Amino acid sequence: FLPLTFLISLSNMSSSDAVEAGTAIFGILWTLGMGFFLLFNKDRMRLGDLIGGTWVVMAKRKRMVADIAAAPMLETHGAPIFTAEELAVYGIFELQELERVLRQGDRDTMIAVADTIRAKIGRTLQEDDKLFLVSYYRQLKQRQERDLLFGKRRENKYQARA
Numbered sequence: 001f002l003p004l005t006f007l008i009s010l011s012n013m014s015s016s017d018a019v020e021a022g023t024a025i026f027g028i029l030w031t032l033g034m035g036f037f038l039l040f041n042k043d044r045m046r047l048g049d050l051i052g053g054t055w056v057v058m059a060k061r062k063r064m065v066a067d068i069a070a071a072p073m074l075e076t077h078g079a080p081i082f083t084a085e086e087l088a089v090y091g092i093f094e095l096q097e098l099e100r101v102l103r104q105g106d107r108d109t110m111i112a113v114a115d116t117i118r119a120k121i122g123r124t125l126q127e128d129d130k131l132f133l134v135s136y137y138r139q140l141k142q143r144q145e146r147d148l149l150f151g152k153r154r155e156n157k158y159q160a161r162a
Contacts, residue, residue, distance in 0.1 A: 003031045068102055069138045078127075079135035086121040087136075087143045091154035095144060098137050 010024040038046055049055065090098075101113050114129040117136060127135075147153070 069141050080127050082139050087140050091156040093156040
């Protein structure tokens, strides 16, 4: 609208006002020059971007994957319930690794991880491995999120329990 404003002011002024006419003509040339500079610049950059040394970067948006704890990945009927002591064994790092294992879905890896967790927490029951891992993941995530609300953060299994 700026060039139109200058054109309207130029058409409405009298012929004796040379300063206003010069200002309007300069304004029209300035706005058109800046507009054409943007169009004919190799990188389509504004003059302010060139002076400031900035670039406008367009990146593709990444879609977030579905949350395992919220997704109905597996029917949770008959899923094991873990005690606070069983959930206190692992930290954030192990939770992230467990999520990676669940997302990959490799059966042999899931069996090995489930057996390792069972041995670590002293659980002798043999539930379905995927049901066990998803249930453990959901409950561990819920516990760690609740602990974070109270300022408790356990980075990994080597950090002392709070």
